[in-house]
Amino acid sequence: MTKTLTDTDEQELWAESEQNGTLSSQSKGFETITLGKFSDICNIYSCSTELRSGLSIAVDEVEFIDDLVWMKDKSDNLRFGLSFFLSGKVTVERHGLIDKTDESVGKYYSECNCNLQETEWWKAGEKFSRIYLRIEPQQFFQSFGEVDLEQIPIYLRQAVIGDCIQPYYQQEKITRQMQRVLRQILQCPHQGLMKRMYLESQVMELMMLHFQQFQEQGKCDRNFPARNLSDVEKIYQAKEILLNNLENPPSLLELARQVGLNDFKLKCGFRQVFGTSAFKYLHDYRLEKARQLLGSEDMKVEEVAFRVGFDSRSYFASAFRKKFGLNPKQYLQHCQKSR
DSSP states (O other), X not given: OEEEEEHHHHHHHHHHHHHTTXXXXXXXXXXXXXXXXXXXXXXXXXXEEEEETTEEEEEEEXXXXXEEEEEEOOOXXXXXXXXXXXXXXXXXXXXXXXXXXXXXXXXXXXXXXXXOOEEEEEOBTOEEEEEEEEEOHHHHTTTOOHHHHTTSOHHHHHHHHTSSOOOEEEEEEOOHHHHHHHHHHHTOOOOHHHHHHHHHHHHHHHHHHHHHHHHHHHHHOTTOOOOSHHHHXXXXXXXXXXXXXXXXXXXXXXXXXXXXXXXXXXXXHHHHHHSXXXXXXXXXXXXXXXXXXXXXXXXXXHHHHHHTTOSOHHHHHHHHHHHHSSOHHHHHHHHHHHO
């Protein structure tokens, strides 16, 4: 059986689990441990450690009782971090940013999760574990100079400056050096202050290895054009132009002209920032917008297709079914029954 969980459900069930004693959180100094059964959803273990201003680490383990689809709403709470996967797998879609992607053993991601809806697909009985580094850029990097900041990834640099913060997600492979550091974190031989100092040293090495990957990609990849904030802002501007012209979007050449980039730089930069081509991004956004309209507006399928820029109803139906598993009419009927 597959269950569905929303943010509202999660908040209510979490409070209920704490009240009936199946889930408990204990804080001791700089460390917080959460342990137990979260309703009839999953078993949880999490150990979170504050390391210094703007930097913390969490070791998380979760095992779901049934297959679960977890739908997360947009949040005003910005989160920047690195997540290293140690066991298990979850499939994630960050709507408007990435299509479905597997987060699994041997991979890690860097993120800025601002203002995104997210859907997660979990399988029952599979233990999922990870190490997550949470970064508060304006606190952690406050003593860094401009030259230093040029060596950190764009998504963190934007946050330090405090301007044009945009959602970001990039998945990479965990290197052998990272694997060594992750083992040392899990096998930490210390307690108290010594543990905090030891973990901080290991986390700093992990961050250094991540930044090193960023620098090496910038040097070696000719298709890495968006190295400065100005180019990144133009790429986000191009995205907004596309989304504001769903029915009649400009060509790639016209779009490049409007934002002041050449078409090659726009094409490569868009793929670098968003992980896909400009018009694949537009295609997926149209379908997501159509899903929202079918679920919330009193509109016919033909009207929705036209509103989001599809001239052919049959092509719209085929693309919608491929992405969501139902054709638009079936989805509309399902929404109408739920109202």
